[in-house]
Every structure is written in C-alpha cells, then in structure tokens.
Amino acid sequence: MNTKDLIKIEDDYFINTFTRQPVVLDHGEGVRVTDIDGNEYLDMFAGIAVSALGHNHPKLVKAIQDQAAKLIHISSIYYNEPALVYAKKLVDATNFDRIFYANSGAEANEGAIKLAVKYTGKSEVISTVDSFHGRTIMTLAATGHEEYHEPFKSVLPNGFINVPYNDIDAIKEAINENTAAIIVEPIQGEGGVNVPDANYLKEIEAICKENGIVFIVDEVQTGFGRCGTLFAHELFGVKPDIMTMAKGIGGGVPMGGILATEEVASAFVPGDHGTTFGGGPLVCAAANVVFDELTSEGFLDNVNEVGEYFIDELKKLDKDVIEDVRGKGLIVGLQLTKPGAEYVDKLREAGFLINCTAGNVLRFVPPLTITKADIDEFVKALDEIL
Numbered sequence: 001m002n003t004k005d006l007i008k009i010e011d012d013y014f015i016n017t018f019t020r021q022p023v024v025l026d027h028g029e030g031v032r033v034t035d036i037d038g039n040e041y042l043d044m045f046a047g048i049a050v051s052a053l054g055h056n057h058p059k060l061v062k063a064i065q066d067q068a069a070k071l072i073h074i075s076s077i078y079y080n081e082p083a084l085v086y087a088k089k090l091v092d093a094t095n096f097d098r099i100f101y102a103n104s105g106a107e108a109n110e111g112a113i114k115l116a117v118k119y120t121g122k123s124e125v126i127s128t129v130d131s132f133h134g135r136t137i138m139t140l141a142a143t144g145h146e147e148y149h150e151p152f153k154s155v156l157p158n159g160f161i162n163v164p165y166n167d168i169d170a171i172k173e174a175i176n177e178n179t180a181a182i183i184v185e186p187i188q189g190e191g192g193v194n195v196p197d198a199n200y201l202k203e204i205e206a207i208c209k210e211n212g213i214v215f216i217v218d219e220v221q222t223g224f225g226r227c228g229t230l231f232a233h234e235l236f237g238v239k240p241d242i243m244t245m246a247k248g249i250g251g252g253v254p255m256g257g258i259l260a261t262e263e264v265a266s267a268f269v270p271g272d273h274g275t276t277f278g279g280g281p282l283v284c285a286a287a288n289v290v291f292d293e294l295t296s297e298g299f300l301d302n303v304n305e306v307g308e309y310f311i312d313e314l315k316k317l318d319k320d321v322i323e324d325v326r327g328k329g330l331i332v333g334l335q336l337t338k339p340g341a342e343y344v345d346k347l348r349e350a351g352f353l354i355n356c357t358a359g360n361v362l363r364f365v366p367p368l369t370i371t372k373a374d375i376d377e378f379v380k381a382l383d384e385i386l
C-alpha cells in the first residue's frame with residue numbers, strides 16, 4: 001500500500017486523537033529514519049525524546065531479540081532476572097532506595113501521586129502552569145493546561161492546584177495543611193523547554209522539608225541522560241522524595257517507573273498499587289542495555305559537548321524570527337516570534353524531523369548519540385528555512 005492509502009486507514013478507522021506528520025516511517029539506523037517511499041530523515045525528535053540510543057542500536061536490538069526468544073511476559077506475580085538486575089543498577093546509581101515499574105509516564109505519575117497521598121494522608125497536590133504530566137484523569141488534573149481540562153472538568157479529581165512555573169512565592173502561597181505533594185519537571189518539556197532559575201528546585205526542596213510535603217520530580221522527559229546528567233534534578237543539587245520516569249528508560253520499548261526514598265516508599269503495602277505489564281522481562285532487558293550505554297565512559301560527556309555546541313550554533317543564527325534559544329544537554333528549544341508549525345513541515349520536506357511545542361517553540365530532542373556533524377547538517381538546513 002502507498003503512503004496515501006495507508007494514511008487513509010487512520011482517517012477511516014482510528015479514534016481521532018493525534019495530528020500526525022504525513023509520513024509512514026519504515027526503518028531507522030542510528031540518528032536517521034526512512035519512510036516507506038525511501039525518503040531519509042535526520043531524526044531530531046527521537047519519538048518525543050525516547051530513542052536515546054538511536055535506531056537499530058545493535059546491543060539494544062540483540063538484548064530484545066534474545067529476551068523475546070526466552071520469555072516476553074510473566075506478570076508481576078513472578079520474579080524475572082532483568083527486572084531485578086535493573087532495579088539494583090538504577091537504585092544504586094541514584095539517591096533513591098526503591099523502585100516501582102510502570103508502563104508509561106502518565107502511569108508513573110499516577111502511582112507517584114498515590115504514594116505521596118498515602119504517605120502524607122493529605123489531599124492536595126501542587127503542580128505548575130504549562131507542565132505536562134500525562135493524559136489519564138488524575139495526571140490531566142496535574143497538567144498545567146486549562147484547555148486540556150475543559151472537556152473533562154466534571155470528572156477531574158479535586159485537590160490539584162496549579163501555580164506559575166519558576167515562581168517560588170506562588171508555591172509558598174499555595175501550600176497549606178492539606179498539601180501532600182509538589183510535582184514539578186526539572187525542565188519543562190512540552191511547556192516549551194523552560195529552564196528554571198538555578199535555585200528554584202532547591203527552594204522547593206526546602207519548602208517540602210519544612211512542611212512535610214512530598215517533593216516529586218517528573219523526569220519522564222528530562223531523565224536518562226537527556227540533559228547531560230543521568231537525571232536532570234542532579235543539575236540543581238536536590239534530593240527529591242520521588243522521581244518518575246519513562247520515555248528514554250528503555251530506548252523505545254514502552255516502560256516507566258517510580259523511584260522513591262525508603263521513608264516515602266514504605267507507605268505502600270501489597271494491594272495499594274500494581275500493574276500487569278510493568279517490569280516485564282522484555283522491557284527490562286532493553287532498559288539494562290540503555291543504562292549500561294548511558295553510564296559508559298564518555299557517553300554523557302558527549303551529550304553535554306554536542307548539546308552545548310548545538311545551542312552555540314543556534315545562537316549564531318541571525319534571524320528576526322528567533323526570539324530565544326534555550327535548553328540543556330540535548331533538549332533544546334528555539335522560540336520563534338510566530339507559530340512554528342510551518343517550519344516543522346518545511347524541515348520535514350527537507351529531510352529533518354522536529355516538532356513544535358507551546359505553539360512557537362521548535363523542540364529538538366534527538367537521539368543522544370547524535371554527532372556535531374549531524375548538528376551542522378541540521379543547523380545549515382534550519383538557517384536556510386528560517
């Protein structure tokens with residue numbers, strides 16, 4: 001079937017939830033993907049900051065193939081070695097003590113909020129304007145976009161308070177004796193690659209400590225090397241009580257999770273939370289490979305070096321349409337003075353996949369394996385198109 005006929009299947013059969021780019025992708029290699037018509041694209045999007053090791057990574061593919069041939073699924077009722085080995089690796093590499101495996105970012109955030117509520121026995125959660133925490137009913141309530149809430153207002157849970165991002169006074173005003181948790185992205189992704197002031201997270205941490213509030217960092221987008229450290233909260237020198245994760249964790253397989261301190265994690269007992277698929281052997285086999293690569297000698301140094309180079313090169317572009325360039329590691333935003341959708345289309349036609357978020361921010365979240373030469377190729381095309 002050709003591209004037009006395949007896309008028509010979506011029009012005729014799918015529930016209408018996505019505005020997709022009109023390409024049917026077929027295969028990938030490294031930082032490049034190819035559609036069914038043979039057109040190749042430099043992938044500056046990595047499936048929304050997911051394909052951390054790029055496409056067709058030999059070790060990742062082998063681990064998935066080997067594990068698929070052994071055992072794909074067993075449920076949470078039995079132990080499996082990849083999940084146990086991975087848990088120890090990840091927990092030992094962080095300031096957290098315990099893990100819960102989930103299947104997506106939204107599900108991880110659901111579990112994190114439940115844990116904070118159970119731990120504190122309190123009922124309110126503070127989140128930030130322009131945040132994104134997921135599309136389930138509770139994570140939608142936490143997500144700081146009124147327009148997403150509107151059609152579902154009648155069923156959204158109470159107790160979610162939205163305050164402006166990077167505004168510590170707003171948090172101070174919002175807390176009260178019912179506050180269970182503050183959930184925040186260390187750098188807002190969907191909200192437009194918004195990097196907070198250096199002391200913002202530190203001040204949230206202090207407020208949480210003083211008031212017995214659970215500090216949750218949502219690292220679904222920023223985690224797993226995306227910002228040049230294993231997790232972005234490390235950049236701000238904080239030790240949150242809970243961290244949620246997904247996206248890059250498994251290099252493309254659907255997986256998420258929660259990390260928590262011993263103290264907070266102890267609130268859950270069997271029956272409080274669960275999952276059928278979470279922590280399955282297939283996804284954990286993939287996550288082990290991603291973790292080993294991310295923590296291998298020089299990997300994160302390269303993310304930082306290429307990321308800084310990328311931001312410097314973007315800053316050199318002398319265009320009236322550019323309002324701001326910002327980011328950290330390989331999450332980079334180019335804010336325009338006008339809507340960005342037309343540039344997404346023009347870049348795709350020129351062989352580059354990117355996306356636009358918050359209306360006018362071109363967001364670049366390529367595989368972490370991208371090189372300076374790839375960046376040069378992209379910035380040259382962007383320069384011409386802008």
Ligand SMILES: Cc1ncc(COP(=O)(O)O)c(C=O)c1O
Pocket residue numbers: 048103104105106107109132133134135185189190218219220221222246247
């Ligand atoms: C910070 C953040 N949290 C949560 C989510 C939701 O993750 P998922 O789409 O895997 O449910 C996203 C997705 O973009 C995200 O960026």
